[in-house]
Amino acid sequence: DGGITQSPKYLFRKEGQNVTLSCEQNLNHDAMYWYRQDPGQGLRLIYYSQIVNDFQKGDIAEGYSVSREKKESFPLTVTSAQKNPTAFYLCASSPSRSYNEQFFGPGTRLTVL
Amino acid sequence: AQSVTQPDIHITVSEGASLELRCNYSYGATPYLFWYVQSPGQGLQLLLKYFSGDTLVQGIKGFEAEFKRSQSSFNLRKPSVHWSDAAEYFCAVGKPNTGTASKLTFGTGTRLQVTL
Numbered sequence: 001d002g003g004i005t006q007s008p009k010y011l012f013r014k015e016g017q018n019v020t021l022s023c024e025q026n027l028n029h030d031a032m033y034w035y036r037q038d039p040g041q042g043l044r045l046i047y048y049s050q051i052v053n054d055f056q057k058g059d060i061a062e063g064y065s066v067s068r069e070k071k072e073s074f075p076l077t078v079t080s081a082q083k084n085p086t087a088f089y090l091c092a093s094s095p096s097r098s099y100n101e102q103f104f105g106p107g108t109r110l111t112v113l
Numbered sequence: 114a115q116s117v118t119q120p121d122i123h124i125t126v127s128e129g130a131s132l133e134l135r136c137n138y139s140y141g142a143t144p145y146l147f148w149y150v151q152s153p154g155q156g157l158q159l160l161l162k163y164f165s166g167d168t169l170v171q172g173i174k175g176f177e178a179e180f181k182r183s184q185s186s187f188n189l190r191k192p193s194v195h196w197s198d199a200a201e202y203f204c205a206v207g208k209p210n211t212g213t214a215s216k217l218t219f220g221t222g223t224r225l226q227v228t229l
Contacts, residue, residue, distance in 0.1 A: 102217060
């Protein structure tokens with residue numbers, strides 16, 4: 001089945017540690033996205049990538065970093081510089097940069113203790 | 114910049130009753146419009162989308178939405194709600210292709226509770 005996988009489902013880290021969230025898609029989509037979701041705030045865009053080896057900051061990129069070395073993979077690193085990292089993180093992809101419909105993965109809940 | 118408003122944070126309806134979830138957007142032209150649904154702890158699933166043409170759009174699970182340009186609205190409706198429809202619903206707006214990435218702006222969501 002084609003889709004987007006995110007791992008792990010739940011992640012716990014101590015304050016001050018960097019952590020990397022995985023996102024893989026086998027839909028052959030060009031574009032990929034990372035969102036952060038907090039209660040009552042909807043989804044906020046962290047980073048997005050239109051093509052391999054290229055990515056742009058979204059609305060809340062501070063304290064996060066990404067890479068896009070392969071078309072199917074778009075990992076997100078939450079660094080120690082992120083002041084409030086506990087949240088639900090969603091990865092999405094879309095068929096091309098010119099097409100707005102996005103498909104979402106199941107999400108990773110990160111808790112920083 | 115575009116924005117999306119979902120004025121109802123929480124709605125409760127009885128099973129079998131009709132449903133309307135409101136969505137208003139702010140954008141200088143006709144945007145792409147979407148409704149997504151999210152079950153607790155899960156990702157988002159696309160219910161329906163509007164790009165152009167017929168302003169009444171049919172989606173999955175018996176949902177429909179109507180684009181009203183004069184009101185800058187894209188309200189989601191269902192004639193008869195089922196208990197399994199209990200979830201959070203997000204309206205989203207995207208810019209038509211400008212050669213840049215497909216960036217969506219999401220509303221803050223409406224949580225639907227269904228009573229039996």
